[in-house]
């Protein structure tokens with residue numbers, strides 16, 4: 001099995017440890033990754049989408065065209081990339097006029113958008129294509145006894161009508177929970193599970209308000225379930241929840257810290273990756289939690 | 299460059315000022331206005347007629363279906379964190395015709411693109427699409443935050459809206475190539491992205507130096 005790896009800006013430049021985790025985990029589950037050479041930004045909604053729909057679609061279509069030339073679907077670990085690419089595909093496939101305009105632009109660079117390839121979120125992709133049983137068999141280290149809090153990531157869930165691997169009920173998401181349970185973790189719910197983390201456009205527009213959302217979320221997680229880790233499906237949530245805790249501590253808004261991992265980092269660890277490498281950019285070190293787990297296997 | 303709206307000089311919108319750092323409650327924050335902007339009562343008769351027609355032209359076609367039921371607002375992170383112009387209110391402000399109110403406020407630029415509103419809207423309005431169309435309207439008045447311009451410039455210059463030139467160091471430490479296999483490694487790929495961007499409205503707007511229409515980077 002082969003799939004294109006759509007890396008995304010935040011993963012490539014802010015969290016290369018997450019990129020490493022994906023490159024470690026996928027082949028070990030029997031999925032070969034293609035680099036989609038020459039890929040660009042998805043593009044994210046503050047850029048072309050805020051200027052022009054056809055321009056947005058054209059940049060998205062170029063990324064799709066790279067995947068199509070290889071006959072592959074794409075996976076991404078970023079909800080923003082996922083959401084942008086899901087939308088551009090929807091616009092081009094439901095509006096022939098847009099697709100025509102896009103292809104006229106792509107002609108200039110010798111590419112064409114055909115509408116074959118899909119973008120898929122990495123976690124639901126593994127859930128559907130590999131399945132929980134095979135993942136259970138492949139892991140070296142299990143997470144029994146570990147409690148994790150989930151942060152699925154907005155665009156992983158919504159708009160569900162446009163998604164290929166959608167949840168049965170996006171307001172009660174199961175995929176990430178089952179994926180964590182397959183690794184042995186226990187995954188209790190908490191009241192603000194579906195709340196936004198505050199990353200993205202809000203953080204660049206108004207940090208105070210963005211941190212307010214993060215604080216609500218983290219406080220709910222801590223007071224209701226006090227987990228060892230927060231596990232997210234989205235690279236933006238990862239950055240937001242990892243970096244805001246330091247800030248909230250300085251402001252004396254919280255008096256604790258909870259390490260945050262992307263599911264792919266946790267999976268890579270369970271498959272045998274060096275825990276320090278696949279979490280090397282984490283501000284809040286998950287070492288104690290992960291090394292404790294490893295000690296059981298000594 | 300036309301400016302159809304009076305822009306508050308302190309708002310940071312449409313101007314190249316540095317972000318204003320305020321220390322309210324100790325957070326360093328807020329380069330833009332998003333305080334509750336109006337205490338006076340507005341006379342709907344003063345609204346610009348026909349403003350609503352601009353929105354479908356900017357590709358959000360279902361605005362007229364909105365019944366102002368408020369489901370989108372109930373789901374919206376902008377509401378939760380206290381921004382003035384969230385989905386439902388943006389729609390109604392456009393219906394009534396007060397463009398400046400929206401353009402003088404940063405709310406539309408804080409939209410998380412989370413699509414919660416689109417998920418819950420019972421009328422199939424796709425309010426997120428309206429948020430984007432409203433941004434497109436603002437861009438055509440050059441009323442956009444500097445962070446947005448920086449993102450667009452970065453996209454044009456590197457192929458990535460978020461680009462960190464020092465990322466090569468941690469990448470190398472992890473055994474990854476210093477640059478990812480993207481436009482940052484393949485120059486011809488970057489040229490393709492630039493060719494596409496030059497073919498869009500962006501070039502006509504002249505927001506960033508693109509080597510077209512005589513607008514180039516001044517050193």
Ligand code: SF4
Nearest residue numbers: 364366367368370419
């Ligand atoms: S949910 Fe839909 S119909 Fe209701 S206010 Fe929002 S956009 Fe309008």
Ligand code: SF4
Nearest residue numbers: 374409410412413415
């Ligand atoms: S997409 Fe924007 S307007 Fe809609 S719910 Fe999310 S933040 Fe609010």
